[in-house]
Amino acid sequence: MNLKELSKHLGISQTTVSRALNGYPEVSEATRARVIAAANEHGYSPNTRAQGLATGHSRCIGHVISEGDSGEMVNPIFGDFMAGAGETYAAHGYDMMVTRVGQGDEADIYRRLKARGAVDGLVMHAPRFDDSRLPVLTELGLPFVVHGRSSGASTPYSYLDVNNRSAFHEATQHLTSLGHRRIALLNGQEQLDFAIRRRQGYEQAMEEAGLPVDPTVMTQGEMTEDYGYQNAMTMLDMPEPPTAFLVSSIICAAGVRRALDDRNLRPGEDVSIATFDDCLSYFRNSAAQPVFTAMQSSVRAAGATLARMLVDRINDPTAPHTHTLWEAEFVAGASTGPIKD
Amino acid sequence: MNLKELSKHLGISQTTVSRALNGYPEVSEATRARVIAAANEHGYSPNTRAQGLATGHSRCIGHVISEGDSGEMVNPIFGDFMAGAGETYAAHGYDMMVTRVGQGDEADIYRRLKARGAVDGLVMHAPRFDDSRLPVLTELGLPFVVHGRSSGASTPYSYLDVNNRSAFHEATQHLTSLGHRRIALLNGQEQLDFAIRRRQGYEQAMEEAGLPVDPTVMTQGEMTEDYGYQNAMTMLDMPEPPTAFLVSSIICAAGVRRALDDRNLRPGEDVSIATFDDCLSYFRNSAAQPVFTAMQSSVRAAGATLARMLVDRINDPTAPHTHTLWEAEFVAGASTGPIKD
DNA sequence: TGCCCATTCCAAAGCGCTTTGGCAAGCTGT
DNA sequence: ACAGCTTGCCAAAGCGCTTTGGAATGGGCA
Numbered sequence A, B: 001m002n003l004k005e006l007s008k009h010l011g012i013s014q015t016t017v018s019r020a021l022n023g024y025p026e027v028s029e030a031t032r033a034r035v036i037a038a039a040n041e042h043g044y045s046p047n048t049r050a051q052g053l054a055t056g057h058s059r060c061i062g063h064v065i066s067e068g069d070s071g072e073m074v075n076p077i078f079g080d081f082m083a084g085a086g087e088t089y090a091a092h093g094y095d096m097m098v099t100r101v102g103q104g105d106e107a108d109i110y111r112r113l114k115a116r117g118a119v120d121g122l123v124m125h126a127p128r129f130d131d132s133r134l135p136v137l138t139e140l141g142l143p144f145v146v147h148g149r150s151s152g153a154s155t156p157y158s159y160l161d162v163n164n165r166s167a168f169h170e171a172t173q174h175l176t177s178l179g180h181r182r183i184a185l186l187n188g189q190e191q192l193d194f195a196i197r198r199r200q201g202y203e204q205a206m207e208e209a210g211l212p213v214d215p216t217v218m219t220q221g222e223m224t225e226d227y228g229y230q231n232a233m234t235m236l237d238m239p240e241p242p243t244a245f246l247v248s249s250i251i252c253a254a255g256v257r258r259a260l261d262d263r264n265l266r267p268g269e270d271v272s273i274a275t276f277d278d279c280l281s282y283f284r285n286s287a288a289q290p291v292f293t294a295m296q297s298s299v300r301a302a303g304a305t306l307a308r309m310l311v312d313r314i315n316d317p318t319a320p321h322t323h324t325l326w327e328a329e330f331v332a333g334a335s336t337g338p339i340k341d
Numbered sequence C: 001t002g003c004c005c006a007t008t009c010c011a012a013a014g015c016g017c018t019t020t021g022g023c024a025a026g027c028t029g030t
Numbered sequence D: 001a002c003a004g005c006t007t008g009c010c011a012a013a014g015c016g017c018t019t020t021g022g023a024a025t026g027g028g029c030a
Helices: A003-010 A014-021 A029-041 A048-055 A078-092 A106-115 A133-140 A164-177 A193-208 A225-236 A250-262 A299-315 B003-010 B014-021 B029-041 B048-055 B078-092 B106-115 B133-140 B164-177 B193-208 B225-236 B250-262 B299-315
Strands: A060-066 A095-101 A121-124 A144-147 A158-162 A183-187 A218-220 A244-247 A272-277 A293-296 A323-326 A329-331 B060-066 B095-101 B121-124 B144-147 B158-162 B183-187 B218-220 B244-247 B272-277 B293-296 B323-326 B329-331
Touching: A003 A014, A003 A029, A014 A029, A048 B048, A060 A078, A060 A106, A060 A299, A078 A095, A078 A299, A078 B078, A078 B095, A095 A106, A095 B078, A106 A133, A121 A133, A121 A299, A144 A299, A158 A164, A158 A299, A164 A183, A164 A193, A164 A244, A164 A272, A164 A293, A164 A329, A183 A193, A183 A225, A225 A244, A225 A250, A244 A250, A250 A272, A250 B250, A299 A323, B003 B014, B003 B029, B014 B029, B060 B078, B060 B106, B060 B299, B078 B095, B078 B299, B095 B106, B106 B133, B121 B133, B121 B299, B144 B299, B158 B164, B158 B299, B164 B183, B164 B193, B164 B244, B164 B272, B164 B293, B164 B329, B183 B193, B183 B225, B225 B244, B225 B250, B244 B250, B250 B272, B299 B323
Parallel strands: A060 A095, A060 A121, A121 A144, A144 A158, A158 A323, A183 A218, A183 A244, A244 A272, A272 A293, B060 B095, B060 B121, B121 B144, B144 B158, B158 B323, B183 B218, B183 B244, B244 B272, B272 B293
Antiparallel strands: A095 B095, A293 A329, B293 B329
16 A cells, blocks of 8 residues: 555545645644544555655664674674664654674765665764774764764764763772772773773772782773683782772673682682673673672663664754763672772 | 766766666676766765665565563574674675564564565564464565574464474483483573473473473573573572573573572582573683583574575565574583582 | 635655666678 | 667656645635
């Protein structure tokens, strides 16, 4: 059933049917009611492509997900972020298009998406330091928002970010206040902006506490469970092992926990673990009482809010850029405790 | 830059430009080369919507993801599955549209996607027993494939599934052969078809070994880490606790591991854990040597293959249905061992 | 009654592409 | 030299919608 058929069936012009369905005022309420009833009855939904052609926009949002460095890793936060964003899009009548792409080809994909008129806006994920995608997107003139920030960017852009620096500053302070002096940092890949900021927060707190920043207990990498395990194992076998671990993801933290277990060390007693927690739906940390002491911020909520920011931006592309910075919430869990002497 | 402009710029009709770009033979190779060069130079990509309107298909695949029962949980396999599917789509020139929807509204979404002409095909996720979405999709006449199977379905459909029954049969046999007689099953939600089959495999192996199937050590639910932990804790506190756990997901298995840890039990020595392993990229189980004894099957590979099946089906919708059944691979890990006496 | 203005509707153009049906050359074979 | 191809190109229709610019209809008012 298309517009023409529906209008013929109603004995009304296509114009009127279209207007009735789109809420234009030039239609009597009686006619509108008739039209809507008939549309429902026949399960009519306007053809997306025709509608898009006529209006010039697609009512579709693009998410371009780059492969990790290894070309294999899928960011575990992906699902929850999308779930949040998806809710917003559904509420605003947008579709969501996901494109995965090898790192380095993003700019090309952006350009093509724009040229094809496939999307009305884009969400940029996992910004790196001085990210080269930013100028490309700006130049394209396609509305976009960024999940995270890119230090060193020269053009303004809208973003939603967690205050990673303060989160790691606070987590480090928590550990130092418990007496820990040798605190390992298992960070994400430090070409990613959030990891840089986390490191800065950590380093600043260490220095404020008069503690040395020791590169031998600081690592970066893709945040898998095994990454947490391997690095923790290595460090636990050092002559002077860390007494606390500050970890960038709850998935890694699980790996660290496994390492402690292997070494017969109890988290929160022998060794402390603090972690960032994205509130992943399948790895909740607050069910009864939190397993991990953590800095929490829901990535699902971030998805929903960022999507909303993008929708607003599409509706008014000339509006000033929006910057949203969320503070992660400190949650005391069972994985940290005073240092043993 | 659109077709009209490009053709004007080349001094050639739109017809010829279109044909040159789409590989039709009615164009001299000299002209084709000129056209392609100009298209690249100006970064011309045909407008997706216009192309779709004219051809009648969207070159877009829909994935409709239902919320879990709780309305919160995002399936952790989602990201890896999408990554695999995305590769296939990219290679075949398809876009990927993701729609999240509350459980129960799927049929409506399917209908609407079809009516709007938004997608050329659909992937159905997480089929339930005698799933009501199946007849809806069949009736719609939109090409679709299923990730998993639906027992009791009366109409034929194409699917890719893991042989969950044999996987759990084999895993259970492994445990019984180690002398375990009291084996807990931490299953996924048993309205989902795969969970039913897993249970059947488990029950069959138990019966074959002459062991009782005891509902008090069998649970079902959303496969979170905490689900694994809570249920393992409960069971470990039983008067006659299980000596082995068979778990439906590596995420849950991590939770079980944590429970053992809490009770000062060593996996593979005091208590065994075997699990299904989807080869999630952020939770690899085979890095050096497998942590968990597992039945492995890559969900990313499943995504890629299933997507390919769908593309084929779209190209020839009348072809007989394809059934792909993968056997999970047994991997001996450190989490199982002979029963202690 | 006649005029004007809302109200309500419509015909047709246009969005950017593909595709049908044809036409003009340039070849072939006789 | 000419019919009959093939080759290479084009004009125009059409995909299903929105939107512009009118055009009827009917009520209010002088």
